[in-house]
Amino acid sequence: MELRRRLYVIIFGTDTWAGKLFDLTLLSLIVASFLVAVLDSVERYHLQWHDAFLLAEIVFSIIFAVEYATRIWVSPNRWGYVKSLYGIIDLLSLLPILFLWVDPSAAHLVVVRILRVLRLFRILRLTEFLVEEQLLIRAIQQSSKMIFIFFLIVAILATVFGSTMYVIEGPESGFNSIPEGIYWAVVTITTVGYGDITPQTAIGKAVSTLVMLTGYSIIAVPTGVFTASLASEIKSNQRSAFSCPHCGRFGHE
Amino acid sequence: MELRRRLYVIIFGTDTWAGKLFDLTLLSLIVASFLVAVLDSVERYHLQWHDAFLLAEIVFSIIFAVEYATRIWVSPNRWGYVKSLYGIIDLLSLLPILFLWVDPSAAHLVVVRILRVLRLFRILRLTEFLVEEQLLIRAIQQSSKMIFIFFLIVAILATVFGSTMYVIEGPESGFNSIPEGIYWAVVTITTVGYGDITPQTAIGKAVSTLVMLTGYSIIAVPTGVFTASLASEIKSNQRSAFSCPHCGRFGHE
């Protein structure tokens, strides 16, 4: 019981000397594990060092598995940790190595471990950071419904534009099917514009022009919605700090 | 008359158990019809299952035609429904199948049925959703005139830049005509950048640089206009909620 509590402070806490050392070691291991996966994906290194890389990933996986088990063991609220965002990420980063015997290329998925770096937010727990993060999160939540409507409209637009272009251009221009047409429409509306599929006919180019102008202008909607939410969030944050000299109420203008 | 009213509540209403079931069934049919059209556009499935797909689309079309006729019949204001946005979309989604005997590729246009999914907005009628949607729509209306001026200027810029590049680069660089030059200018100003037509000469690249910087910076205009409109809309929404403690008037600052 005594050990469990002490381990809890070291593993989950960030205030003690031992806790800081633990976090630093863990982050180094995560980054090292990530770099090994990256190097293993480069053919030159893969051919020469693959066995060493695989061994390293197995060692890292064992360490992270032990760490994960310990985290569950020392948590006062075990199920709470497992269900938390960090708990899910910790588990996710253990899974890819298990698929190794099914499909060797799945081993590259250990890069998902880089998600564990998000723990940095907790480690660098600066009050200001958290305040700003909360403002950001509240603004995102507040504008999430409008953003959802926006995405629904973009999805419908991409479907309609993509199907229309499939009918206009057809397979001879690279629009092989409606899903490829939708892919092209998303590439165009988001202004990514790979150029792997492009309109060849005059009418196709005219419709594309319309799709591009649509994509170019509707980006204003999520930007505007989020900016307005954030501005209103910042304002109500400042306002709530002092009361009105006339009526003593807080937070009105 | 009794049946007509009951059907009206089921088809147009969303509050009763039967109305919800009807909406759910309709949405499923719309999505199914859409998916059949999508699968039919993929060559592999088209070759193997085309007859089945065509039969399915004809069945879906008959169902939707019956539904459309019923909607007109049960509406208290028939012409009002036909002229409404939903009425037009319902009719539009029936037309493509009729062109089947003219041009078989037109059958793919049944994907326009996906527009009927917009009905979701009405089905998921949450008060908050509607409030936000109205804010959004008011902001779009309020900024529509400035956005129109913006588009007129973009169109004129694209025309002038496109013609200039046609004169500078000419057909040997892919600028085959002024319309193609305008197409290139829209691709560039909107920052889509397919790369199917690119400047080859030094002077052409210099002018392109100017076009790109123009497109990169003027996106600020619609974003700014829409954001400012929305912020002012949100503010006047909040302000109108309480009166001024000094003069009792509503809605001033």
Next chain:
Amino acid sequence: MELRRRLYVIIFGTDTWAGKLFDLTLLSLIVASFLVAVLDSVERYHLQWHDAFLLAEIVFSIIFAVEYATRIWVSPNRWGYVKSLYGIIDLLSLLPILFLWVDPSAAHLVVVRILRVLRLFRILRLTEFLVEEQLLIRAIQQSSKMIFIFFLIVAILATVFGSTMYVIEGPESGFNSIPEGIYWAVVTITTVGYGDITPQTAIGKAVSTLVMLTGYSIIAVPTGVFTASLASEIKSNQRSAFSCPHCGRFGHE
């Protein structure tokens, strides 16, 4: 003198029946002249109809030359008209046809006539339009200095990034010279991304990643500056409409 005044009202005015008819006729001629130039640029039509197109452009040019001379003659302030934006555009749209004997391809520049369509702003003179346009113009003026600094920084960034990539990648990757490197940098920073010049080496790709992230994030600066200017402009517009109930002064908060 009597004729000159009457012509002035018809040509420059937009309130009388004759003035409206004149404006409509002029706009039609401008659009017709533009369409002839566009059609002449398409090879198919050029080969078949070039002589007819050329004749049409010469006729249009004579009409516009007569109109330009008349405008100068009837203006009370002649030099004022010649120096005005509309006067300069009117003159510019007459010049290309004169270069015809020097270089036949210059004839395509008659498309600059489309700029005369800007006259639409004056013709559709709606008070609201003008108010909004003035707000827009004031916001652009107010933010112009910050936008200038922004462009200076973008230009310097493009130069430094472009030269660095020229040294890293060199002619074998398409970076033939520093100007081409700068062209690539502008294509990348503005997120256009033609793909005609792309990094091939690992270090080049790493630097490109940095350039892309820079371009992706600094777009926030002109958007933010313009949005904030416009919001503040709209606010001071609303505020100036009524006086403060406490101190009687106008326009404070």
Next chain:
Amino acid sequence: MELRRRLYVIIFGTDTWAGKLFDLTLLSLIVASFLVAVLDSVERYHLQWHDAFLLAEIVFSIIFAVEYATRIWVSPNRWGYVKSLYGIIDLLSLLPILFLWVDPSAAHLVVVRILRVLRLFRILRLTEFLVEEQLLIRAIQQSSKMIFIFFLIVAILATVFGSTMYVIEGPESGFNSIPEGIYWAVVTITTVGYGDITPQTAIGKAVSTLVMLTGYSIIAVPTGVFTASLASEIKSNQRSAFSCPHCGRFGHE
């Protein structure tokens, strides 16, 4: 001592006649040195004039070295100048020529001298400019923490998306390694979209669609954060200009 002070006023000052002449001469030399480097990078001119260009760069470098030494000598706070932004840029622009004997292509790096043009900000020291610049800098500082979080999230997203696409698409589609996958993800998220690496499989295209929509929408975050900061900065700037008529305090609303 007398000479040192006089030189200080000429070199660092911008108010005297001699100081303005010095600044103008210096800017001309910087631009000339830059243009020589640019011309030398174009093969045509390089083959013909390389020796002359090299000689010119050596002369420019000697002049700038003498200027740098003089700046150090006349500065009252020598270490302060060396450590200042301008001091570092001045030193940096001297280094490339020294690498000439190691690698001739490094000579092109003299273009970094263009950074010295930033001195223009100091030379054109207009009060308004500085006020706006300070507003801009404060807004950037204020939003820097949120922007940092944003970049961390973009980096993690690019890593996760890039690795996933490497596993899905593999080397046969151009995704040769995880770093190349990350490069592709950055190209896509930033909406640059070169098209040098594009998804070929159906599942790869579906995931790409998600990546594009992510990149298209999250640009709203830095734009929103910066805009809100700037708007709040401008407001507090205006507010602090007069006191509240009720309580005499400054800067509240």
